[in-house]
Amino acid sequence: MKKNVFKITIIALCLATATACNANSKSKNQNSSIVETKLETKLNTKNPEIKVALLLDTSNSMDGLIDQAKAQLWEIVNELSYAKCEEKSPNLKIALYEYGNDNLNADEGYLRQVIAFSDDLDEISKALFSLTTNGGNEYCGKVLKTALNQLDWGDNKDDLKLIFIAGNEPYTQGQVNYKEASKLAHQNDVTVNTIFCGDYNQGISSYWKDGADLTHGDYMAINHNKATVHIASPYDDKILELNEKLNKTYVAYGKTGRAKMELQAEQDSNARGYNKANAVSRTVSKSSRLYKNSSWDLVDAEKEDNFSYDDLKEEELPKELKGKSKDEIKSYIEKKRKERGKFQQAIAELNIKRRDYISKKSADKSNGLENAMVKAIKTQALQKNYKWE
Template structure:
């Protein structure tokens, strides 16, 4: 039975941080799709990893919460980009589920996986902006259990694995017990953090705090209908101008590459739809180490150890490279790489000034999704010796 205030939930099923003191280094063979060709690449997994799974309630009372997720995505990504594990920088993967929507399969518990763990920030943004709301039933125990069973949380003892679930319906709804879900999380070394959308004490009374306590997680309450506050700075216009130049350093390969480049521009527009400052936050993310496009961009792909110019198909090269020799293609890609590095450094320098400027202003995001996630994330990550720059 629904309460008058229709259910909210996100489950930000977040994070597998491969901990600082993890010493394992292993070879991993991945197939990187470039255009319509598969390029086998070999990479060392010797960096810590942050895995964030967002489980978003898309019932019709959740428009505000979903808006916060869309508007604050790039702020969260940027904050995670400043994380350090000793002298190492963690990688980031994000997955998204939606649930609590009558349009979803009832037999599966009104939930579905929108995107599995991915490093493709444009795909993640596209997935968020594709979500729409409708009435439905929100089952916390079911969505937590599904996330635990479907997602690859890793097996290393030193990994930091977190679930964030947010909503305003009773935490005990549904046939799957949240206590059983908590036991499963505990068995898999996953911490469940709960975010109640509403009054702090009301959330306690309907078991949201209990859900967090059972796995030693954080319980938090937010106003999910509060609009995100974006603070403008004197550096915004310059950063956005650099974004236009940054986009021109990408060299799309094959038909998939062309579609990905179009998606990149589309997600620029989506970020700008909130306001200029949000578009700036996305630009900062695009200039960071977390924005990786080796599946379609030749500049990023060339850095992969398994990349070979011999595997490139003439028919799938962009127009400016058709008919060029291997040495000419290499020279072209290298010039794009140099340009990108210079632009990234300029954006980083301007963003440093921008962050200092924003720090002097009143930041009205204390009661937001972003703040709740990062507060719990940092507190639990620091137990594994993670630090923030």
């Protein structure tokens, strides 16, 4: 009997390996590591993840870079929401580090983990808007090594694991050699992409290209002081109207529910602070599968496997559900779910028209950070059989 169980386990493992999204491993060592794993097939049964660690220079000269990151976040998220890995839709996790800011701890190399890998898009937006510039001392090797050691990169071979580091000082500064960090990236199956904020050839001479080449990443140079291009469309007003309706489908609960709903409104406001088109991009993100709020919203929470109405406490319910029976709460949540689905569908349909309008309106929507990141992600994703809808 034990022998039969062992044979079945091996067969299942081989089948899972054969049908994995990343059928073409990068090396023989990677192939052998898959065969030898004792994790059975659990990692292959869930959706793969796109993990992006963004390492931003926040020294004095980088105000334009930070502004681009804030203004272009939602378009980047939207592009990633269209990704497919075989028949699966990858999840997205983003981490953020700042470095090169004199306000940061010198003993730690003037760097800070602003947020670890997270799929909470509102928290990621909040983290970006917390950044300010000052100073500094930019140690690329140090921040790379720190991000590689601190973050949970996982060992799923179907995950797309990427670092984007942006700055404008020599890549060689600091006591940690960038080549050492590059070796660590290889060990974690992480691709490092470098974005030099300035002249292309200057970035080459200051080793930013070499930093990318060592991990088979992309080297890019951008004008970080260029204003973000936002193109208005005839569908924007309607999408923003739907955003207001979408917000009313959230049912905050628990200790953090009210604060999270306020955070949602705050990030709506931050997006509008740039202009209407940016707020539209955020609304599109909020209507996508990547916008998840199960930690505080009952409509999202109900879809989780470990959710139970029996676990809900009266004091954690919103005012409109206090004193209600379990059946009444279920009915209320189902109503909100149907409303949300209707609004999300309407936004998605309008966004198709919006994207078509923008593509015809502008032959060159050259947003530096956004274009650099999306191009690199799509190119490198092909190696793991990711495709875009």
